[in-house]
Amino acid sequence: MAEKEMKLIVDGKRLDGRKFDELREIKMEVNVLERTMGSAYVEWGNNKVLAGVHGPREFHPKFLRDPRKAILTCTYNMAAFSVDDRKRPGPDRRSVEISKVISDALSSVAVLEKYPNTGIDVFVEVLQADAGTRCVSIVAASLALANSGVPMKDLVSACASGKIDGEIVLDLMKEEDNYGECDLPVAISPRRGDILLLQMDGNLTREEYTKAYNLAVEGAKKVYGMQKKTLLDSMVNLEEGE
Amino acid sequence: MAEKEMKLIVDGKRLDGRKFDELREIKMEVNVLERTMGSAYVEWGNNKVLAGVHGPREFHPKFLRDPRKAILTCTYNMAAFSVDDRKRPGPDRRSVEISKVISDALSSVAVLEKYPNTGIDVFVEVLQADAGTRCVSIVAASLALANSGVPMKDLVSACASGKIDGEIVLDLMKEEDNYGECDLPVAISPRRGDILLLQMDGNLTREEYTKAYNLAVEGAKKVYGMQKKTLLDSMVNLEEGE
Amino acid sequence: MAEKEMKLIVDGKRLDGRKFDELREIKMEVNVLERTMGSAYVEWGNNKVLAGVHGPREFHPKFLRDPRKAILTCTYNMAAFSVDDRKRPGPDRRSVEISKVISDALSSVAVLEKYPNTGIDVFVEVLQADAGTRCVSIVAASLALANSGVPMKDLVSACASGKIDGEIVLDLMKEEDNYGECDLPVAISPRRGDILLLQMDGNLTREEYTKAYNLAVEGAKKVYGMQKKTLLDSMVNLEEGE
Amino acid sequence: MNIEEYLRRDYVATLLKEGRRIDNRKLDEFREIKIEKGYSSEKAPGSAFIYLGNTKVLVGISMDVGEPYPDRPESGVMTTNVELRPIASPLFESGPPREKAIEIARVVDRGIRESGAIDLEKLYIEEDRVWIAFIDIHVLDDGGNILDAAGIAAIAALLDTRIPRYEDGVVVRGEWTGKLPVTCTPVPVTHAKIGDKLVVDPNLEEEYARETQLTVTTTDTINAMQKSGIGAFSSEDVDSAIDTSFKKAQEIREIVEG
């Protein structure tokens, strides 16, 4: 972050004309694939992300099964052509880390105890990437999981905030992510208000953190509204966990 | 194909003096290795190929076993020094594909139902390569399999034809393969006349295809004669499938 | 060996002032790690080596278990920063070979029959390397194994000799190893006098070999004295095999 | 194979004996094809999303500058990769491409390469610098006949592809100097053999029921053929498949180019 010089706020407006607390445009859909138990598609700015769930199903290898609950594993993958410079196929260190933090967040709300000894595999395919893919992915993965019928104590909603040209703003796009001073992705359990994912890199004072955190949570709550509407529209009953 | 310019037919003759429908010189031998159940060695022009069979034997991993039949797997491998520019050891995409099409062809004639739950492994080692190795390999693999005693409904015989300088010719050698316009390898079950392997790349009209196909089958039938003689000479009774 | 010119003996003395039959300074300690069954640390000249033992424990995969005895496996690993030019993490061919010869030597003295169907894993971490790491490693591994309580018929002691500027000398340091004419690492079972590891590369006449061998054994015996003292000091009872 | 699979497989074969397909198509009828070119156009120089019935494949083309092959110093380079993403089927696994993915990639590659669909000579930039076209085939939903879906989407994506600006040794992302030179539209047509019948564009259930299959890729000539799977074809089967392939390819070509 903060390497090259680039003016990101001009006349009080961001490069794409958004206000500081404004989300990019978001579209959502569920039940978009045939071969998965549940699936979702999310467009968020220029990001296009597909998520799908296989399972609950037999977990291999056998000796790693958990007799108390299902093991939920998320695999985040970027298509080679999803970014400007072609990405070699296969997992790199970044995608291994993102897969892990998404797995952790989803596992925190899914009622895994219902399916002992099984595996639930959530696959996230980034078809076009434009900053903020981990939040888009977690939102899509959460929709796909709900769409699959696995009971959840709550949905997972997410949004990032950040700092550009010294200002705290919501939902960074590509240039803001590249040349900004900080990125703070947050995923929450919206009904409970709990934090399920929190990462940050860059540089924030104590006060800036609070401001950025609150802004991200506000964003995530707006996204939650869209998630609920999408699921209701699709006539899928989201089982509300106890 | 067809990249550089090179005259491949001069005064109605091919570069190595062969006629259009003439095979390169072929030598065959079976039972050439100690540690395999069956083995064969084929020299075909400058190609030198060794094939050997291990099994029927326990198949691993267990959960992939087939309770109705043996799983036949062919592994095609080129020695590092078998080509002009050293080939890095290990499978590349080309050898994975060739392994698959040979496995398919052999599996179509071997009586695999006789050995449920087992694996039959056919290994092909290309010791020197000079165009047409997949046909040489399938001929050697088929001999090795017969030599191993696994019952077969028929042998597999093979030959390629192709197009060079606009003419359809039999059994391309290296320069013809590099600078020609088409390669059409065909493997057949000679007694039944069935096609077990068919690949083609380059460019053929509908009529050229028929001519090339017929030529390849004629070649394969000549090779079949040599295969039969080799097996009979070696006193191995080829069990004729029902 | 013997590539560049470099004078290694000046006025009858070696570059670091040692006599021909003199060891570098050696320090040893056992029981240095919490999470292993046994552990040891050895400093030998500028070499720093840590060894630790996990097991006897379940061996995987199951079908490779030995119902008559434990399988002892040593894994030799160099830290990336242990040498002047950073070594890429992960095993290379050299470390695979060293792991094997150390495994062989330790397996020759450990009473593996006591733990059928199990695995004993000995890990050697080279934290700083300066010639002779395989001897240092075997000495450390042997101490760690003794410290773990696995019964042993004898300790393993080791030392290398070599030829520099035409002279047979003990315990080569870095420059002597790089520019010398021969390296002869020897590991022995000190009480029995048996040879458990013997490698050599370079160039020795028949007579030089005998001289070098005897010198290495003398070195190994001195090291044995230190090993015994270290174990006794640590109040660990070294079980003497029958 | 469980009982249900076995029964459905049997049902597919029994119906076909009467000349009927499980989804009521004619033997030489493809499922509906929808193609969305430029699907990933904000990042990828070329792309196309295909729906072939339930089968969904996204192909993206990346353009980069690199060295030519030593034996063809004045030609651009093309390379084809298939990812059978685990999202596409409960039967696909994570990890490097295996046999099936490699075979599909190589058959699609041969159709494009051997037909000369990409005019590689025009991808020459300067000494030791040529354009490399990466054809990345991302399989997202396996409803059967991935191969044809991949091959059709690949040529559609190539037709959509723009060449980025290249200045002072650097590719300028997001700015374009023209279209990728595409000379023709090779189309693969796959024929599954079930019993003694041939059907084109097998759906998933037909794939379970089939013995072997033959893919024929054509332009105005035949450019690639591939028999795949255990089993045999007669020469008459192949002759008939070739004729059908030319006919169906022409229909599909109009969709792709349209």
Added chain:
Amino acid sequence: MNIEEYLRRDYVATLLKEGRRIDNRKLDEFREIKIEKGYSSEKAPGSAFIYLGNTKVLVGISMDVGEPYPDRPESGVMTTNVELRPIASPLFESGPPREKAIEIARVVDRGIRESGAIDLEKLYIEEDRVWIAFIDIHVLDDGGNILDAAGIAAIAALLDTRIPRYEDGVVVRGEWTGKLPVTCTPVPVTHAKIGDKLVVDPNLEEEYARETQLTVTTTDTINAMQKSGIGAFSSEDVDSAIDTSFKKAQEIREIVEG
């Protein structure tokens, strides 16, 4: 999880309800920290061995000369790798780094990178030649909280690092031209949530008993945060963890720099 593990886990949690830790530390108290800088100084340009209670980690810094990233042609390069060596725990396996090692490496890396601790601009040598600092974290004994041990040892090792002589395109090993330019001392502080309590620097038993954890790396600002593991934090938890992190980091900074 076997019975003994379960009981100990339970014991840790029960004690904490009373505000007590299993090793009698205060909730915001680290175990004893001992750091030996220059541990591998005969070979490595920089190194530090840390004892964080029973946890032992050795970090070595290698300096090499290579190419800069194309988008930052005048900046040096840093890279961070974690090896969870199997000697360190019966639960670690041989093989390439997995999820856990990668996460630790990336969190440590972010703390150093985002704080600007290494002045990368000063690592520029000449066109296309910059210094690359390899931070290799070698975990030798897992007594819990590897992340903080790794992060603290990494910055200690960087403070110990000398830059080799570079002449005629060759790095001269064993001769030094100066110290690595380090501008500040980022320190990670990890908070485990057990029941509704937060404790810093969890030992091994506390790690078994914890649900989730939060790492906050600070200098005079916050430079990196990472929630890890299944479970949730309230925003009050995080606020409290940040305040504690600033305080503990300052205490540890004195040890590291001392």
Added chain:
Amino acid sequence: MNIEEYLRRDYVATLLKEGRRIDNRKLDEFREIKIEKGYSSEKAPGSAFIYLGNTKVLVGISMDVGEPYPDRPESGVMTTNVELRPIASPLFESGPPREKAIEIARVVDRGIRESGAIDLEKLYIEEDRVWIAFIDIHVLDDGGNILDAAGIAAIAALLDTRIPRYEDGVVVRGEWTGKLPVTCTPVPVTHAKIGDKLVVDPNLEEEYARETQLTVTTTDTINAMQKSGIGAFSSEDVDSAIDTSFKKAQEIREIVEG
């Protein structure tokens, strides 16, 4: 180990107590050696096929042009690789070379390298360009004592090797400018210890029965030694093995050079 194996192993050992080998050889007698140099001469610059009893190994030498090692800028490069092909034994597996293959490769390599058999200085071409000799050992039939078969065939293949023409930065395949400069003929001789007896050139059954083995590679001096396997040698064993090695190597050298 099944019963049959156990009995044969026992039989080998029992016979040897009486000084007899299972195939009636003398203790210091090799099996028949047949060498066919130039086996792959249409493609490989050098090659040799060896039959050592039932053991069959093909070695091919590839010559390529590349960069020297930085610390030996005026020397050619040699590299040795062993492939224990699965065709050679039901016990060998596909995949990257493992322990056994690596050990054989390294022992063969040391014998050739340390004896100076290849005059690497003569493989210098021009600044930053030297010949690289790839020694690829392809094991095809494991009848025991692969190591000696590999080592003998490797030096035979080197003696067969021609250096390709190198013009304008390109290796011209199929045209030769001379022979590879080989200065001597290192020969490995392997001694298996069975009970208290040493035998040379163990066949497969003797390998099953052996405890440990020692390989000694000689020219007019000793160039490489390697003890391999669990078990011990006395120093007298080794002395005797060295003496035998010099003697047998001389006999074999005549076959190799002949």
